[in-house]
Amino acid sequence: MSTTPTPAFPGGTILGYPRIGRRRELKKAVESFWAGRTDAVDLEVTAGTLRRETARRLVDLGLNPDDGSVPGAFSYYDQVLDVVALLGAVPERFRDLLDEEDGSLELDGYFTVARGRGEDAPLEMTKWFDTNYHYLVPEISETTPVSFADHRVVREYAEAKEAGVTTRPVLVGPVTFLALSKAADEAGDGFHPLDRLDDVVAAYADLLRALAAVGVPWVQLDEPALVTDSLDVPAERLHDAVRSAYRALATDLATGTDDTDDTDDTDDERPAILVTAPFGGLHDDALALLAASDVDAIAIDLVKGAVPAGPVPGLEGKTLVAGVIDGHNVWRADLAARLDVVGSLRPLGAGALAVGTSTSLLHVPHDVEDEVFAEPSAGAGTTLDPRLRDWLAFADQKVGEVATLARGLAEGRDAVADALAASSAAVASRATAAGVVVPAVRDRAAALTAADFARGPYAERASAQAARLNLPALPTTTIGSFPQTPEIRKARAAWTKGELPDADYSAAMRAEIGRVVTLQEELGLDVLVHGEPERNDMVQYFAEHLDGFAVTANGWVQSYGSRCVRPPILWGDVQRPAPITVEWSAYTASLTEKPVKGMLTGPVTILAWSFVRDDQPLGDTANQVGLALRDEIADLEAAGIGIVQVDEPALRELLPLRRADQPAYLDWSVGSFRLATSGVEPATQVHTHLCYSEFGEVIGAIDGLDADVTSVEAARSRMEIVPELADAGYSRGIGPGVYDIHSPRVPSADEVTELLQLAVKSIDPALVWVNPDCGLKTRRYAEVEPALAHLVAAAREARATL
Numbered sequence: 069m070s071t072t073p074t075p076a077f078p079g080g081t082i083l084g085y086p087r088i089g090r091r092r093e094l095k096k097a098v099e100s101f102w103a104g105r106t107d108a109v110d111l112e113v114t115a116g117t118l119r120r121e122t123a124r125r126l127v128d129l130g131l132n133p134d135d136g137s138v139p140g141a142f143s144y145y146d147q148v149l150d151v152v153a154l155l156g157a158v159p160e161r162f163r164d165l166l167d168e169e170d171g172s173l174e175l176d177g178y179f180t181v182a183r184g185r186g187e188d189a190p191l192e193m194t195k196w197f198d199t200n201y202h203y204l205v206p207e208i209s210e211t212t213p214v215s216f217a218d219h220r221v222v223r224e225y226a227e228a229k230e231a232g233v234t235t236r237p238v239l240v241g242p243v244t245f246l247a248l249s250k251a252a253d254e255a256g257d258g259f260h261p262l263d264r265l266d267d268v269v270a271a272y273a274d275l276l277r278a279l280a281a282v283g284v285p286w287v288q289l290d291e292p293a294l295v296t297d298s299l300d301v302p303a304e305r306l307h308d309a310v311r312s313a314y315r316a317l318a319t320d321l322a323t324g325t326d327d328t329d330d331t332d333d334t335d336d337e338r339p340a341i342l343v344t345a346p347f348g349g350l351h352d353d354a355l356a357l358l359a360a361s362d363v364d365a366i367a368i369d370l371v372k373g374a375v376p377a378g379p380v381p382g383l384e385g386k387t388l389v390a391g392v393i394d395g396h397n398v399w400r401a402d403l404a405a406r407l408d409v410v411g412s413l414r415p416l417g418a419g420a421l422a423v424g425t426s427t428s429l430l431h432v433p434h435d436v437e438d439e440v441f442a443e444p445s446a447g448a449g450t451t452l453d454p455r456l457r458d459w460l461a462f463a464d465q466k467v468g469e470v471a472t473l474a475r476g477l478a479e480g481r482d483a484v485a486d487a488l489a490a491s492s493a494a495v496a497s498r499a500t501a502a503g504v505v506v507p508a509v510r511d512r513a514a515a516l517t518a519a520d521f522a523r524g525p526y527a528e529r530a531s532a533q534a535a536r537l538n539l540p541a542l543p544t545t546t547i548g549s550f551p552q553t554p555e556i557r558k559a560r561a562a563w564t565k566g567e568l569p570d571a572d573y574s575a576a577m578r579a580e581i582g583r584v585v586t587l588q589e590e591l592g593l594d595v596l597v598h599g600e601p602e603r604n605d606m607v608q609y610f611a612e613h614l615d616g617f618a619v620t621a622n623g624w625v626q627s628y629g630s631r632c633v634r635p636p637i638l639w640g641d642v643q644r645p646a647p648i649t650v651e652w653s654a655y656t657a658s659l660t661e662k663p664v665k666g667m668l669t670g671p672v673t674i675l676a677w678s679f680v681r682d683d684q685p686l687g688d689t690a691n692q693v694g695l696a697l698r699d700e701i702a703d704l705e706a707a708g709i710g711i712v713q714v715d716e717p718a719l720r721e722l723l724p725l726r727r728a729d730q731p732a733y734l735d736w737s738v739g740s741f742r743l744a745t746s747g748v749e750p751a752t753q754v755h756t757h758l759c760y761s762e763f764g765e766v767i768g769a770i771d772g773l774d775a776d777v778t779s780v781e782a783a784r785s786r787m788e789i790v791p792e793l794a795d796a797g798y799s800r801g802i803g804p805g806v807y808d809i810h811s812p813r814v815p816s817a818d819e820v821t822e823l824l825q826l827a828v829k830s831i832d833p834a835l836v837w838v839n840p841d842c843g844l845k846t847r848r849y850a851e852v853e854p855a856l857a858h859l860v861a862a863a864r865e866a867r868a869t870l
């Protein structure tokens with residue numbers, strides 16, 4: 069039984085912090101290691117410096133250096149992969165990478181599991197709850213090795229301690245780890261990774277003993293699986309797992325023999341345990357279970373989740389960490405209102421309350437002060453409107469907010485009265501600022517009718533498009549982007565800095581488009597694209613050209629591994645001051661006789677990959693973006709572009725984690741896409757593209773988009789989605805990806821043929837298009853050229869057999 073060290077984290081805490089570095093130092097160090105320019109020691113030195121600087125920075129920002137309030141949440145690549153490494157739980161194909169003595173994985177091996185090796189595919193990547201962060205999916209079977217193999221967490225604690233900060237190691241919890249894993253190929257029928265819970269928990273217990281042995285006061289185990297009901301595990305099974313895991317970790321390991329002992333020499337078998345449940349409301353049953361367990365603190369998300377009803381038996385011996393500062397968006401909080409929410413937890417009967425963030429701060433940029441604030445200027449526009457400075461809170465500002473609220477909780481509101489007043493004033497100034505509400509935008513949205521969301525019958529569209537486009541059976545195309553070469557990036561970097569004049573930059577991009585068109589013609593593709601060289605990112609680019617958005621200079625957020633994005637900030641009503649893509653598409657069309665596909669990012673994806681305003685329903689914001697895109701599509705059509713693709717890769721990502729909330733989401737998300745695309749003539753062909761997720765759950769919505777052609781990621785799952793779509797009655801064009809662009813591997817023509825045959829077996833071949841899984845921006849030409857040549861050859865061969 070634990071005697072709880074209450075109150076925990078009286079100065080407030082955060083659940084995690086960005087780890088890529090303020091200037092992407094980790095990204096650069098990791099990529100330089102991969103390229104062989106530096107060795108593992110160099111990388112470890114850079115990472116160590118970054119970790120120490122982070123710990124000290126968090127203390128400077130107000131977190132207590134001595135009581136485990138500072139999270140130790142570093143990762144070289146991904147926190148789920150870190151647990152795979154902790155346990156040595158790698159798939160069979162990577163077992164040779166494990167150390168023969170202790171089953172651990174060296175840094176090189178760790179990256180190999182993440183990135184693959186020759187024919188050995190890396191772990192699959194998928195979205196982390198409803199964020200734009202991707203984790204690696206562990207593959208577990210009855211025989212996967214599981215032990216406490218890697219002591220990195222212990223070493224990193226010692227490193228921070230040495231630098232004067234007592235950190236709280238952060239790990240994905242055992243239940244979430246297994247709930248998110250998939251059964252490895254060799255697993256028997258009916259096996260679920262959770263069948264290995266006892267083994268995994270035993271390894272975590274060994275880790276906790278090792279942490280206790282070096283005096284770690286607190287450990288954090290993240291269990292976001294407990295906020296969703298849409299995993300493939302029944303809630304009862306998850307709850308049984310929670311009961312069993314935390315009995316073994318919290319009850320069966322002794323702790324608290326002497327909480328006042330500040331030496332490292334105790335009889336504790338484990339540190340105090342904080343279990344967190346970010347990204348939504350914790351299931352009532354799970355809260356009850358955790359409260360009844362012997363864990364020492366529970367963190368709940370009070371941004372996405374509601375205040376639970378109380379009292380909750382068992383909480384009296386625990387600290388409840390109130391996640392009132394939003395870890396997933398960038399708006400400065402109304403601190404007085406947030407303090408009220410903390411106060412409203414009193415009826416739950418917790419032994420103590422602490423202030424925290426709703427999620428890790430991994431999902432927001434480092435620091436507002438890293439931005440350049442100036443009146444909007446010409447050029448690429450990474451300066452921020454000075455008004456935004458006062459409205460925003462990135463990770464560092466959020467730590468300050470947590471510290472202020474904690475002080476208010478401990479000492480009373482008067483102690484922080486000035487800070488509360490300043491935050492309320494900032495929130496109020498945002499509400500009334502010019503551009504936040506634009507009457508013309510509101511009037512246009514209010515005048516919409518059902519007719520604005522619908523096109524004419526598909527049969528009529530299909531025949532008009534066939535007559536106009538005159539395409540062969542199994543038409544070939546690509547998803548839009550071609551490789552973003554170092555030359556393109558260099559030119560854009562120079563242009564952004566003002567070192568390359570607009571005309572020269574534009575000429576460089578046009579030259580690139582010319583090369584991409586020539587290549588596609590030589591390859592024999594049927595529908596051509598311009599290759600998107602002018603886009604830094606498929607969302608940021610549009611945000612730069614729409615009113616109501618701001619973009620940052622240094623607001624990098626990790627998307628996966630070393631890849632980062634700078635999510636735009638959607639702060640006001642959205643409108644399109646001028647056409648965005650028309651000039652590029654029209655120029656492309658002037659270079660070829662083949663049909664050219666215009667390329668836009670859809671409203672849902674623009675919202676999903678931006679920091680969105682929180683002062684109106686997301687559906688209203690989506691319709692504003694939808695209307696701006698509708699105007700863009702009308703202009704493309706007027707410029708003679710006969711095919712327009714509107715990408716919605718994030719349609720699945722924004723799907724609410726609770727099933728009850730999903731129908732309303734699907735309604736507005738599908739609606740905003742239809743609003744964007746329904747203004748065109750029947751002869752204009754609308755494509756959409758979906759990737760990065762399992763789309764089985766949104767099959768109905770894919771049909772509801774009413775696009776003439778839908779391309780979907782399908783190569784790795786071997787066309788799994790095609791029969792699912794056919795069974796659901798989907799009967800418009802479908803382009804299941806036949807080239808897995810996530811891998812440097814070049815598929816042979818035979819492999820492409822095999823995938824194509826699988827597709828045409830389960831759906832009318834007249835509907836099938838031939839394309840890669842996604843855009844080619846992250847690949848190199850040396851891979852893309854042969855892969856596309858094989859794709860075209862396979863399509864031609866298949867045509868002959870139809």
Ligand SMILES: CN1c2c(nc(N)[nH]c2=O)NC[C@@H]1CNc1ccc(C(=O)N[C@@H](CCC(=O)N[C@@H](CCC(=O)N[C@@H](CCC(=O)O)C(=O)O)C(=O)O)C(=O)O)cc1
Nearest residue numbers: 200557558560561604605606607627630631632633677846
């Ligand atoms: C499709 N995906 C996307 C998601 N979210 C988005 N917002 N965008 C997406 O495309 N989510 C799901 C997936 C995630 N996938 C990816 C894939 C690839 C990246 C990626 O490559 N990111 C790049 C940064 C891209 C970018 O913003 N490029 C800019 C700036 C480039 C840069 O760093 N320039 C250097 C100078 C370069 C030089 O001199 O050579 C600099 O500024 O220092 C651009 O092209 O202008 C990355 O590097 O991580 C992300 C998500």
Ligand SMILES: N[C@@H](CCS)C(=O)O
Nearest residue numbers: 547548549715717843
């Ligand atoms: N048109 C985009 C879609 C990515 S999801 C591209 O090709 O990169």
Ligand SMILES: [Zn+2]
Nearest residue numbers: 717759842843
């Ligand atoms: Zn894609």
